[in-house]
Amino acid sequence: MNDMTPTREQREAALEGMGCKRKRVEDIRFTQGKGNYVDDVKLPGMLHGDFVRSPHAHARVKAIHTEEALKVPGVLAVITAETLKTVNLAWMPTLAGDVQMVLADGKVLFQNQEVAFVVATDRYAADDGVAKVVVEYEALPVLVDPFKAMDADAPVLREDLAGKTSGAHGPRKHHNHVFEWAIGDKDLTDAAFAKADVTIKEMISYHRTHPSPLETCQCVCSFDKIKGELTIWGTFQAPHVIRTVVALIAKIPEHKIHVIAPDIGGGFGNKVGAYPGYICAAVASIVTGKPVKWVEDRIENLTATSFARDYHMTTELAATKEGKVTGLRVHVLADHGAFDACADPSKWPAGFFNIVTGSYDFPVAHCVVDGIYTNKAPGGVAYRCSFRVTEAAYCIERAMDILAQKLGMDPADLRLKNFVKTEQFPYHSALGWEYDSGDYHTAMRKMMEAVDYAGLRKEQAEKRAAFKRGETRDIMGIGVSFFTEIVGAGPSKNCDILGIAMFDSCEIRLHPTGAGIARVGSKSQGQGHETTWAQIIATEIGIPADNIMVEEGNTDTAPYGLGTYGSRSTPVAGAAIAMAARKIKAKAQMIAAYKLEVHEDDLEWDIDGFRVKGLPEKVMSMKDICWAAYNSVPPGMEPGLEAVSYYDPPNMTYPFGAYLCVMDIDVDTGVYKVRRFYALDDCGTRINPMIIEGQIHGGLTEAFAIAMGQEIRYDAEGNVVTGSFMDFFMPTAVETPHWETDFTVTPSPHHPIGAKGVGESPNVGGVPAFSNAVNDAFAFLGSTHIQMPHDFWRNWQAAKSLGVLA
Amino acid sequence: MIPGPFDYHRPASVSDAIKLLADLGDEARPLAGGHSLLPMMKLRLATPAHLVDLHGIAGLKGICRDGDRIVIGAMTTQAELLASAEIGTSLPILHETALLIADPQVRYRGTLGGNVANGDPGNDMPALMLALDAAYRLEGPNGVREVAAREFYQGAYFTALEPGEILTGISIAVPPAGHGYAYEKLKRKVGDYATAAAAVVLTMAGGKVASCTIALTNLHETPLLATDAANAVIGTTLDDAALKAAATAARAIMQPASDARGPAEYRTHVGGIMVMRALQRAASRAS
The missing domain is CATH 3.30.43.10 (Uridine Diphospho-n-acetylenolpyruvylglucosamine Reductase, domain 2)
Structure with a gap:
């Protein structure tokens, strides 16, 4: 070896593989304004569409007058439900097994519902046309309060379901009932409660909010009448699913539909579903023969396109007087709005809410979810979380604090006492999941040590005494949260969307010079897949990450995948990438053995190539193998070096983490200050620590927003009162607290590289940490539970109701 | 949109x-x-x-001193106010307040004249103009007239501006050296209008309040001059009782709307707290 020979460390570093804080390659274009988003798509002759929307939350549509709109210069067409009926598209199926109006068919069921679609030569003309459409409404009684939805005299919302006593998920017990979903053992749970030393019961609401990505939902549809082909550029988190849905409902052969999801400016679950805008733009293109663009504005996005949460969880815990939990009982009233448009795996109408036992060893549990209709926008999407996992984590983490308060125990001690123990993994929960791996006690103790938990509690005790002496008007809260997620949907045995198993896929093609392309069925919306997917490949097959181009989002080129949401990309697509790489490696080993004139079994892998066992100088690099694959493969072997893998995961993965929030609240104004936030995450193997940290920062910021003020709120008439960023709390860098991040590593035993997924953990774990901090701050004044969001005026109201305002 | x-x-x-x-x-x-x-x-x-568009009119921009008054062109932006050493020295409360308006991007474009002329009760500068007893120069088809800021605001978006009139300038008497000032603004986030805000300009003599004006933002359909509240502290050492009397007097004239910032009861309560805090901070700055 001469001095120029790179060391092993240098060779490994040159790959920028797993574990490397590789800079995000996509940021080169994003930071220079060179991204290519849907609204950047401009086609010759392209038309623009925009909606006439309902000002009413519930009304009969008596007539729609389009004559004046059609006289506006540039307006070419006004599409209504009557138009759509001619192509059988006035209604569309939802992913949750319900149907949804594309355009108002006889009535409207929520404010800002789509009523008519105006198509014009430019966006200004379209909106001028919208202003000229006259709709005659007859107002109907409005149903806003979910707790009144199943009253006997509640207004009938879904007249289309009249007489239907069962829906996609079983029997319906009321005209506004969607489904009842029950899981667990009721009798055993009732028995546990009957003999419990201590029980608690609290109605814990997780209010309605919205994912609100920076880029709203949008599409360009272009129908080629000659070829009979439809091309759709759209903000799609799951482009292949969109292609299949379009094929099924528009009756266009699937190979004649091209779905392209270009760069996406954030999704957070908002861009999984199919929305009326997509259907209307496609129909408008078919009708006019021209490309049609639809771009929703912020108000439309917030008020009409998929809310999140709105779960009202009556939660009961049973425990011994020593603080060992013995049972969990939850009843959820799930407000789905006007249509059940949840984007859950088809068999899971309440998502994976049965992760509600959390990180604790509950011997028994029983959970019932009742879905109901109200006069609100449809949605129920997984806002930066796996399906309904955030609701479940909030429910159990709030309930554990309430139980600790009743027992007079420290909330951290109560958690430590009830954690699933490391030796219990794989752990079978009372509500049916098999947790793959975990080390909860280590994570919790690391967190407590890092923040000096005992010291914080001591300080809090002193502050409380000072408050009672009248020396301060600030109260201090310490919010503990320990969450277990369930991500990586999912195994075909229990997860599908419209009958399509929730696998994911990767195709890797290596070129002769040692570079290549990987096409993946996932779709980044900012997660940094172009960076991290290449890192997996770099480590697996020894080609530098910089030499791997990652491509996603084009259904003509990418293998079929189920897309990116629910932290599924690393658990599922990430596994497919590793498995495809391993197929390549296996062929590469045969080629290397042939070229080195040894038996395959005599070779061993060494960072970026193969070497002959015992003869470290006799090596063949992957780069050289790539060349050989195209000119001198062993006799009988096909040339080329490429592989495809479709990965059906054997199980979900279960990331977890320990979070802590320290907050001070001024009782006179309700103004809070987050003094400290510590987040320890265990997502198994860490592919890119810098990207993980970025994901944690982003998710914590969303969690902060949700817990402390972000909501979609309706008044009694069903008007949305938080329909813009003026009132829908979107924190800026100024409001956002400083984040401290930390980690432990407990690999998934069943995942090829041991990774679990991380993007959504901070939203799942963060919300209870903030809410528990607020509740903990007020607890010594006699409060048990204060509902979110904890914005200033509600904090003040809590202080007032506790009698601490002079 | x-x-x-x-x-x-x-x-x-x-x-x-x-x-x-x-x-x-x-x-x-x-x-x-x-x-x-x-x-x-x-x-x-x-x-x-x-x-x-008034941006093409060069004469509408600028800050100049005219004897004991500061004259500010209506098209002067918040950013230009912040960059002005003259404002920093003579009218520092304008700096404190401009920094609480929206965000830097908005302040590069937003003007003082637009802020005070629009009649939006959420705008921050009108309360300052009441507290400082500013005069507005209005020009219209019938010539030029001057209207006191304290006479200008008639209702939400209703002002003394006649049809065809433009507010072209603002003239403010320079408060005495050593005056104390504060603008206390409670808001939900950067860029938000005030949940409640109070402007205070005062002078102290011998440990007691010698003169004081208080004005309120977004607590009524117009900005409010809280004369009774100010009178409640003049001649006092700003002890607890005086502060509470000022808050009570200020709350008596507030009629905020209930909105997403909170119910009227909350906004009135914190309005009083903003008054107390602004008084304390202004006094701490006075010499």
Whole structure:
């Protein structure tokens, strides 16, 4: 070896593989304004569409007058439900097994519902046309309060379901009932409660909010009448699913539909579903023969396109007087709005809410979810979380604090006492999941040590005494949260969307010079897949990450995948990438053995190539193998070096983490200050620590927003009162607290590289940490539970109701 | 979020602007920074047929000292106010307040004249103008007149401006050296209007409040001059009882709307707290 020979460390570093804080390659274009988003798509002759929307939350549509709109210069067409009926598209199926109006068919069921679609030569003309459409409404009684939805005299919302006593998920017990979903053992749970030393019961609401990505939902549809082909550029988190849905409902052969999801400016679950805008733009293109663009504005996005949460969880815990939990009982009233448009795996109408036992060893549990209709926008999407996992984590983490308060125990001690123990993994929960791996006690103790938990509690005790002496008007809260997620949907045995198993896929093609392309069925919306997917490949097959181009989002080129949401990309697509790489490696080993004139079994892998066992100088690099694959493969072997893998995961993965929030609240104004936030995450193997940290920062910021003020709120008439960023709390860098991040590593035993997924953990774990901090701050004044969001005026109201305002 | 059609005019002088507004009538609106008008147009809540952009009028910008008064051109931006050493020395409360308006991008475009002339009860500068007893220069088809800020605000978006008139300048007497000042603004986030805010300008003598004016933002359909509240502290050492009396007197004239910032009861309560905090901070700055 001469001095120029790179060391092993240098060779490994040159790959920028797993574990490397590789800079995000996509940021080169994003930071220079060179991204290519849907609204950047401009086609010759392209038309623009925009909606006439309902000002009413519930009304009969008596007539729609389009004559004046059609006289506006540039307006070419006004599409209504009557138009759509001619192509059988006035209604569309939802992913949750319900149907949804594309355009108002006889009535409207929520404010800002789509009523008519105006198509014009430019966006200004379209909106001028919208202003000229006259709709005659007859107002109907409005149903806003979910707790009144199943009253006997509640207004009938879904007249289309009249007489239907069962829906996609079983029997319906009321005209506004969607489904009842029950899981667990009721009798055993009732028995546990009957003999419990201590029980608690609290109605814990997780209010309605919205994912609100920076880029709203949008599409360009272009129908080629000659070829009979439809091309759709759209903000799609799951482009292949969109292609299949379009094929099924528009009756266009699937190979004649091209779905392209270009760069996406954030999704957070908002861009999984199919929305009326997509259907209307496609129909408008078919009708006019021209490309049609639809771009929703912020108000439309917030008020009409998929809310999140709105779960009202009556939660009961049973425990011994020593603080060992013995049972969990939850009843959820799930407000789905006007249509059940949840984007859950088809068999899971309440998502994976049965992760509600959390990180604790509950011997028994029983959970019932009742879905109901109200006069609100449809949605129920997984806002930066796996399906309904955030609701479940909030429910159990709030309930554990309430139980600790009743027992007079420290909330951290109560958690430590009830954690699933490391030796219990794989752990079978009372509500049916098999947790793959975990080390909860280590994570919790690391967190407590890092923040000096005992010291914080001591300080809090002193502050409380000072408050009672009248020396301060600030109260201090310490919010503990320990969450277990369930991500990586999912195994075909229990997860599908419209009958399509929730696998994911990767195709890797290596070129002769040692570079290549990987096409993946996932779709980044900012997660940094172009960076991290290449890192997996770099480590697996020894080609530098910089030499791997990652491509996603084009259904003509990418293998079929189920897309990116629910932290599924690393658990599922990430596994497919590793498995495809391993197929390549296996062929590469045969080629290397042939070229080195040894038996395959005599070779061993060494960072970026193969070497002959015992003869470290006799090596063949992957780069050289790539060349050989195209000119001198062993006799009988096909040339080329490429592989495809479709990965059906054997199980979900279960990331977890320990979070802590320290907050001070001024009782006179309700103004809070987050003094400290510590987040320890265990997502198994860490592919890119810098990207993980970025994901944690982003998710914590969303969690902060949700817990402390972000909501979609309706008044009694069903008007949305938080329909813009003026009132829908979107924190800026100024409001956002400083984040401290930390980690432990407990690999998934069943995942090829041991990774679990991380993007959504901070939203799942963060919300209870903030809410528990607020509740903990007020607890010594006699409060048990204060509902979110904890914005200033509600904090003040809590202080007032506790009698601490002079 | 797409405005309707309108014609755009860019006059080069105040007289041209006034003539345009007179000729075009009710369908025309003057355009300053646009941060109130353009969002309303995008929502089609405002549909002016003509916009008369005042940015082409050089004479409407600038800050100058005229004896014991500071005269500020209406088209002077918040950023220009912040960059002015004269304002920093003579009227530091304008700096404190400008920094609490929206965010830097908005402050580069938003003007003092637009902020005070629009009549939006959420705007921050009008309360300062009441506290400082500023005078507004209004120019219109019938000539030039001066109106005290304290006489200008009549209701939400209703002011003493006559049809065709433009607010062209603001004149403020320089408060005495050693005066204390504070603008206390409670808001939900950067860029938000006040949940409640209070402006205080005072002088101290011998440990007691010698003079004091207090004005309130977003606690009524117009900015409010809280005269009784100010009188409650003059002659006191700003002890606890005086502060509470000021808060009580201020709360008595507040009539905020219930909105997403909180119910009226909350906004009134914190309005009083803003008064107390502004008084304390202003006193701590006075010499």
